[in-house]
Amino acid sequence: MPNRVISPDASDTTRDRILKAAILRFSAHSYDDTGLRDIAADVGVDMAYVHRSFGSKEKLFYEAVKASGRPEQLFAEDDGCLPSTLANQILSRKGANEIGALDIVVQSFASPAASRVLNEFLEEDFVAPLVRKLSTVSRRRAALxxxxxxxxxxxxxxxxxxxxxxxxxSALEEDVKQVIATLLEVEVRDCDSPREHVPHETRR
Amino acid sequence: MPNRVISPDASDTTRDRILKAAILRFSAHSYDDTGLRDIAADVGVDMAYVHRSFGSKEKLFYEAVKASGRPEQLFAEDDGCLPSTLANQILSRKGANEIGALDIVVQSFASPAASRVLNEFLEEDFVAPLVRKLSTVSRRRAALxxxxxxxxxxxxxxxxxxxxxxxxxSALEEDVKQVIATLLEVEVRDCDSPREHVPHETRR
DNA sequence: AACCTTAGTCATCAATCGTTGACTGATGTA
DNA sequence: TACATCAGTCAACGATTGATGACTAAGGTT
Structure with a gap:
């Protein structure tokens, strides 16, 4: 399971290919600007089949968000330094088809149709897992x-x-990490040079 | 053309009422979800007149953003403590028709049509004035x-x-202020209790 | 053979959008 | 009076959207 970008298992059903294409589309454009016809064209099926496979556009979006932002992916590469892990989720350079787990959330904040889905995502796939992982942080700060x-x-x-x-x-990454560290109340220095293995210098 | 007697800011013309209604609409809903028909209905004129008064929806949005987010408004109540001033711009409780200067930006970042306008707003009406006001902060941190x-x-x-x-x-406000202070590299304590007049204790 | 389910297509629907040309009516101005 | 400009309306346009009902074709079961 090294370079797993999206799909947990390589199911080849048309429904899964539609879902995969939807994740790409929704990650690159907003909910409103993503048409079912575009997704259908990517897969090579009729738009009606996209609609029927998921019931509605909103339900397709719901499944796409859930599949794209699962906590296992968000904190997947966590090497013990949350600020750097989270910063990389946003800053990692994206290739053509490579997307970050948060891109689909970054787009589509605006549409009211999407906001309910995103509210659930925020709670279940971000705030709760983060608090679970770092019990000292408040839900408010996790949301921040x-x-x-x-x-x-x-x-x-x-x-x-x-x-x-x-x-x-790197300069941008440093600033982003510092803000996150401030909110999480952890020392960013503990993982500043990721591969240097500072022998846990006892501070404070 | 000599007798352009129209006072530059009578604020009574239909055009200005349209602009005001547009600001309210665009501050409460996204660019895509705000229709010219809605704005026209608020003012009580035909939708065609809204369009003709501003040339296009995008131009109306442009003027709305510029009128709503002018630096004079963003930093209007600045009492010398930028973190608290900026935090209040976002957190201030909004009444029915009361909106914050940044609301219109918070909505409407999704649509490509709006993003160009917002890019210009970010530079001219936020980053540049902020750096001008606090010359020690980098443009990157201002954008953050x-x-x-x-x-x-x-x-x-x-x-x-x-x-x-x-x-x-107040707890949320405190956290927000702290993050901003971290980014601006200023001491948030200097204005924690706004009216206490700490005599500029020389720090560091 | 007859039958049922799944996969997928086709044409079309109703609604909404921003846009536009043509028009009316009032207000000056020469 | 004649003319021009401004303020605003009216009806319609073309494009796009998500949603549907009706259809075809294949595969499996009995």
């Missing part, structure tokens, strides 16, 4: 981490804000 | 402040995330 990650993703990928695109990525 | 504010606004107002709605507002 999500807010910050979402905001950074939006400004960087949707709005394409220049101050976040120009310059070194 | 905007990202955080946008994310908080989205989760709180659009998604209605419970962790940001439950509990005391």
């Amino acid at each position: 981490v999500a807010a910050f990650l979402a905001g950074v993703g939006i400004l960087k990928d949707a709005i394409k804000a220049e101050p976040l695109l120009e310059g070194e990525r | 402040v905007a990202a955080f504010l946008a994310g908080v606004g989205i989760l709180k107002d659009a998604i209605k995330a419970e962790p940001l709605l439950e509990g005391e507002r």
